[in-house]
Amino acid sequence: MSIVEDEFATARTDRLERQEPAYFSIHDVHSYYGESYIVQGVTFNVHEGEILALLGRNGAGKTSTLRSIARVDSPLVTRGEIWLDHKPLHEMKAYQASQEGVALVPEDRRIIAGLTVEENIELAQIAPPKGWSVERIYELFPRLGERRKQEGVTLSGGEQQMLAIGRALARDVKLLLLDEPYEGLAPVIVQEIERTLAEIKKLGMTTIIVEQNAVAALKLADRAVILDMGQVVFDGTAQEVLDNKELREEYLAI
Numbered sequence: 001m002s003i004v005e006d007e008f009a010t011a012r013t014d015r016l017e018r019q020e021p022a023y024f025s026i027h028d029v030h031s032y033y034g035e036s037y038i039v040q041g042v043t044f045n046v047h048e049g050e051i052l053a054l055l056g057r058n059g060a061g062k063t064s065t066l067r068s069i070a071r072v073d074s075p076l077v078t079r080g081e082i083w084l085d086h087k088p089l090h091e092m093k094a095y096q097a098s099q100e101g102v103a104l105v106p107e108d109r110r111i112i113a114g115l116t117v118e119e120n121i122e123l124a125q126i127a128p129p130k131g132w133s134v135e136r137i138y139e140l141f142p143r144l145g146e147r148r149k150q151e152g153v154t155l156s157g158g159e160q161q162m163l164a165i166g167r168a169l170a171r172d173v174k175l176l177l178l179d180e181p182y183e184g185l186a187p188v189i190v191q192e193i194e195r196t197l198a199e200i201k202k203l204g205m206t207t208i209i210v211e212q213n214a215v216a217a218l219k220l221a222d223r224a225v226i227l228d229m230g231q232v233v234f235d236g237t238a239q240e241v242l243d244n245k246e247l248r249e250e251y252l253a254i
């Protein structure tokens, strides 16, 4: 072995032995809405460029987990650590987490009334760090380009979902959190959003997707975490969930 090869091998071993932390990790996080104890010691990792499907029955704590990660005021995280690219999100407020690249696309999409499609996107770009240009977002979602002057709230449900995702990309995103992107959409629109998420995946964007449509989420995802009553009951590959009938029936009803 040459000296160069030898050094390379040593550096690699060092890296493995040091067990470098994952790009994103949530460790033993507990959160409350007032007295209600909801997120009960959740732990999982997401590697850079990976898509993780966060699944579980209604009320399992999926949205609460995403909200804990995005550092919004409620639920209140009382214990645990959340790290993104070596930065301690657990010590941050929501606006700081956003500046660090956490983008939460909530279930209700939060399109701003009185603003056009384009103004909704531009508003997201006001504070640095800026992400994708308006033109690049229209390339990904041509329908948004066609409707750039239309008021955002008058878009169809599927188009509003596109705008919500587009607006997230207008920021410099390191971790994309999608809460039920397919909710309430017709199958053909779901397919359209699926295609764009597959495009985003190719770009290597680290993503956590919460979906009731578990099959669709698992098709897109590399790995899956299943929550039940605020706790992790499964952590493995997406394929393992698809192959495990008992797991699917017990926690996902599919």
Ligand SMILES: Nc1ncnc2c1ncn2[C@@H]1O[C@H](COP(=O)(O)OP(=O)(O)OP(=O)(O)O)[C@@H](O)[C@H]1O
Binding pocket: 033, 036, 038, 056, 057, 058, 059, 060, 061, 062, 063, 064, 065, 074, 212
């Ligand atoms: N603002 C709140 N105040 C009190 N309890 C809440 C609040 N929001 C959610 N909860 C409770 O926390 C639990 C978990 O809710 P969460 O929204 O995280 O579930 P979920 O897995 O996203 O469910 P779904 O699939 O229905 O969206 C539920 O029992 C819910 O009633």
Ligand SMILES: [Mg+2]
Binding pocket: 062, 063, 064
């Ligand atoms: Mg939810």
